Amino acid sequence: MKENEKLVGRCPYVTAQKVLSGKWSLLILHYISEKTLRFNELQRLMPDLTQATLTRQLRALEENGLILRKVYHQVPPKVEYSLSDIGIEFNEVLEKLEVWGKKYIQSHFQAHLEPDI
Amino acid sequence: MKENEKLVGRCPYVTAQKVLSGKWSLLILHYISEKTLRFNELQRLMPDLTQATLTRQLRALEENGLILRKVYHQVPPKVEYSLSDIGIEFNEVLEKLEVWGKKYIQSHFQAHLEPDI
DNA sequence: CTGCATCCTAGAGGATACTG
């Protein structure tokens, strides 16, 4: 689980893989890319994550420099998440990924399902 | 670890995340996208994976329909890996990802290191 | 509202040895 560490920071693919390893990272980035969001807004958008997990994923993305965390010191607390510069650049990837993901779903899940989320 | 299963096949991001969850999947796809490769060629390109791990990653990519596995029944055996149709389409993502990954590395790893792999 | 602390489990992936 640690043998690719030496490639992080050198190989763009290994580095990207590492940064995006969170199970929900792509979805979170997608939502935040559309609009700055508060913690509970993200929760409502993704009811399948627990609070603890959402927190961890957000921390990881923040530590990796993809998102910004702005805290309003007030009661009750308010925290907003937005994309960093490099996070904004990731939109290019996200767009291609969405297109590809839809094609993939079309070709692998032929059943009629509810619309995308 | 199973709570996003219901979104696989519906949400392109969750689906993509799942398909690409292997630690080496992006790198493997990158190499195969350039050229059909044999098992031992992949091994030599990525000396950090053990045989067992490489096999598992390839199996996963094959099961997810991204790569093709062609077996030549001869002695010694010969197996070639190449991209499937949907795998070829993934090149669009890969290209953007590589560009972004390099930018990310530039902005986060300022030290002078050996060239990319 | 936005977390952190704790516990727990599944499974990814590394190491090593063996095989048709």
Next chain:
DNA sequence: CAGTATCCTCTAGGATGCAG
């Protein structure tokens, strides 16, 4: 050459409860 078969460790992430 291209794998299996084991074993073992580690950590991501789910569940739940508490807190400023």
